Amino acid sequence: MSATGRSTAMTPPRVTAAKGRTPLVCLTAYTTPMARLADAHCDVVLVGDSVGMVLHGLPSTLGVTLDMMVMHGKAVRRGLQFALMVVDMPFGSYEESPAQAYRSAARLMAETGCGAVKLEGGEIMAETIAFLTRRGIPVMAHVGLTPQAVNAFGGYALQGSGNDGERIRRDAAAVSEAGAFAVVLEKIPEPLARRITQEIAVPTIGIGASPACDGQILVTEDLLGLFGDFRPKFVKRYAELGGQAEQAIAAYAQEVRARHFPAPDHVFGDAPATGVADNA
Template identity: 40%
Template sequence: MPTTVREFRVRADGEAPLTMLTAYDAPTAAACEAAGVDAILVGDSMGNAALGYDSTLPVTVEEVASRTGAVARATDEPLVIADMPFLSFGVNEAESLKNAGRMLKEEGAHAVKIESGSHTVGLTERLAAVGIPVMAHLGLTPQKVNQLGYSRQGTSREAANEIAALAREHEDAGAFALVLEHVPANLATQVTEDLSIPTIGIGAGPDCDGQVLVANDVLGLDDQQPPFAEAFGDVRGEMEKAVSGYVEAVEDGEFPAEEHSHVESDLDDLY
């Protein structure tokens, strides 16, 4: 059965943690579904992982929309969540609603994720009120890279209290789930215990209700990855091996072979 927002929340109370991965294209999304992933995040991490940018900041609404549509068309079971890119929300409420609503109305997402702060509490409430489910995101928020860098967040008592307070405020505003990124595990544990909505950790320890990673890290597609990630395969190595095999076969004249070609006898005397 397809995973709905309500089902996602119910599964958080089950024995097995929720699983979420990013995906930016149909083949990766289909593989995630086949592997039994509960949710797919069409993350603005596509900026670094798929589009060749140095950060997530250049990612546009159009890019997220296009890739959200691809993921939604390729899957039936997982919850599909569109990640709202930098400046697509929080500047103007009407524009925020339009951009977020487009992901559901036109591209087939089931929910959106927004990098959160004090400025997104009211927006979360407004989005939820019009039927746009919101996954909040606290801790390391890459869209604030110019302010925060990529360092661990919530390491002081003051910063931890702020994250905990914002988590409660976003739950009260109607968020259906919360991503906690690169925060101390004991902070994530306390936030998870305090909230009734599921927490999804990334670099936040084992006690969240679920986990999320960037698919490139899980697949082993990049040379480097964050300290909280792990490669569960070597897809890059397999890709290089396959491409090297193709190049060698073409250069040696072994490809295309007879079985890869079609001969039409009536064309033998064309010239």
């Protein structure tokens, strides 16, 4: 057990047992240092395919590959002791058939040591979720706004408004009944997310959904304020590290150009107090 009483082998059934109790704390991580920071406070750490946009500068998640998810999954695994690690299945790695999904999921679990995988889609993915869970692969589902289908949606628009809410309800019910141990609800109306949370038997993880969800997830870099021009409504920024980082880099550049860095304290052996080379 950890100092907080959390098991060091947190499994999907324990996540499922959190239904209706203290909300689950979930964040993304793509690197070992960030995983270590999140591990002390989170129940679930997701190696999200958002890594493509956050770390690789891609315009969407569609260019993320299975190899990329394996690489970042291995890095995150090295930084975790307590949190359940979930790895996203990237676009094109599971939609073709349940057999394709199994091969991809089995590789992710074997090579990264993750405890579960996450895939996007509702009713259309129920058969695949059932296929995976029957074969020992825990699945976190994802409905509502599913970023891998952004082109079909015509952008990152709110999903489930008006009569479209019934589609989201059916999707959530289908993946829950198929065996998913939790369901991410992304960017849907608050009343709809609240209703789905009451209706399905497994925990809901909200992002732009409702405080009534059984847990919440954000992209860690968003809550840290690392991207000054990205401010979606559903993100609360707990810090403004992007601005602080820019100021620090600017101060470093100024000191290097003025020959104030490195100072005598930062070099080995005796050096002139000015730090200027003899032939400068």
